[in-house]
Amino acid sequence: MIRTRHVFLLTVFLASVSSQNLTPESPSAEQSLEAATDENGEEQCTSDKTIIEKLLNNYKSFRTPSETGVIVWIEVWVQEVNSVNEITSDFDMDIYVTELWMDSALRYEHLNPCKYNLSLNSEILDQIWKPNTVFINSKSANIHKSPFKNVFLMIYPNGTVWVNYRVQVKGPCTMDFSAFPMDQQSCHLTLESFSYNNQEVDMQWMNWTTPLSLLKKEIVLPDFVMSNYSTYLKHEIYPAGVWNELTMTFVFSRRYGWYIFQAYIPTYLTIFISWISFCLGPKMIPARTMLGVNSLLALTFQFGNIMRNLPRVSYVKALDVWMLVCLTFVFCSLLELAIIGSMGARSENRQAQQQKQQQDEETTKQQKGRENSTCSHLMSPSSCPNSPRICRNHVPNDVPQSFKSYGSTDPRMRKRLIIASSSTISHAPNANRAEKVLLLDGLEETQFSQVDTKFSSMASIKMKKHWTTEEIDRMSMIVFPGLFTVFNIIYWTYYLTVNV
8 A cells, every 4th residue: 555655656756857857958947947948949848836826816715626516535644643542532643634636727737837746835725725624523633843834735737636734633532441451442533524515525535545544564552552444434414414524443452461460460369379378277367367358458459550540430341350359259268267267266165165064074973973982881781870861773672771663664754752661671770760762763864865865966967067167178279269260261251352
């Protein structure tokens, strides 16, 4: 494209040089142009100055070149893209705008010109008719003045007018941050004639060459790279008629390498650090709490630092999804830590109760042992016979005070009384001793001991079904990385292909 344009310009230049070579050699170029005849008496070519004076003598700049309308061909060369701003949703670029149309009032081929074309400055452009082309949607547009006004004007002998502007223009962009930072932004520039509808000025893209081209092989910005560009024509209806709008579309793809190093890799490391707490064990609660809280604070700081330079949109961005899921993983690790701490506290309380119960049982056994020894001593013939103490299972079976079962053996019978009459125990050492009431609960104790054994076995089975803190940590070491891997596969597969 650029090569074709350069060949065209070179052809024009060679034609101009050849036309100059047709003039006779003389000591002064100005004198040769002013000459009327040559040596053979033939008519000489007309100078540029004379042609311009004749063309502008009766020229009306307010009159359109044709009563039936004029076709204006447009071509744009993109020199450089200066910036793409997400906050203000616009882009800034330097372009060359080429306009080409036919004006029969500027024909001078009948004047025998010395040059094939006339290269003029912007002062002449102000004196001829122009299509008044504007960037209808631009925020600002300025013709470069470095150091003078960058306007090129060329008039051909057949009345073709070629105008080229070097313009710095700022246009709007349609920002969509749903896939940020793997997003693509689309920017638009629209050209149209501000003063004439398409019945008077029919603006068209050049169809014999590429209407939009780049002067550089690739346009790369710190955050974006131009990935695509295109043109299209649209007929816009206004109250004054129908206008042809020539629109250029530029697609910029974000270079997300900076966000990989500044957002994604640090969050990966933060997530991995939060998983170290699973390996510390249930007794390292302070250290695990410090890891979890620091990871949460680090993610929050990174998220706020990146979002500070972006517009406040009301929809969810790709980076929002990433950060929120990472925060959820860290929060779940803290939640797992809370569960482990709660289970550990209950386990410690249970162990303390068991130790206390064991101590109480040992104390009770010691007291029972002392009581049994005392009772056996009292039941001896030489012991105190008048003691009202009730003893069990320590009376020999061959003595009258031995236990005997009377009546029904129904286990619902809580107490059975064996009353030893005075006649039965008359042969005892103390015959006047009152009747002794003995509580017989041997059968009850046997039955209740069997029930306790059954309940204890069932409780042990239920306890085996409960998770221990070590088992929860081992399960977390597998579940958390597995779920995070699945999330990464879904996340990167979707957002890397959403704009393809």
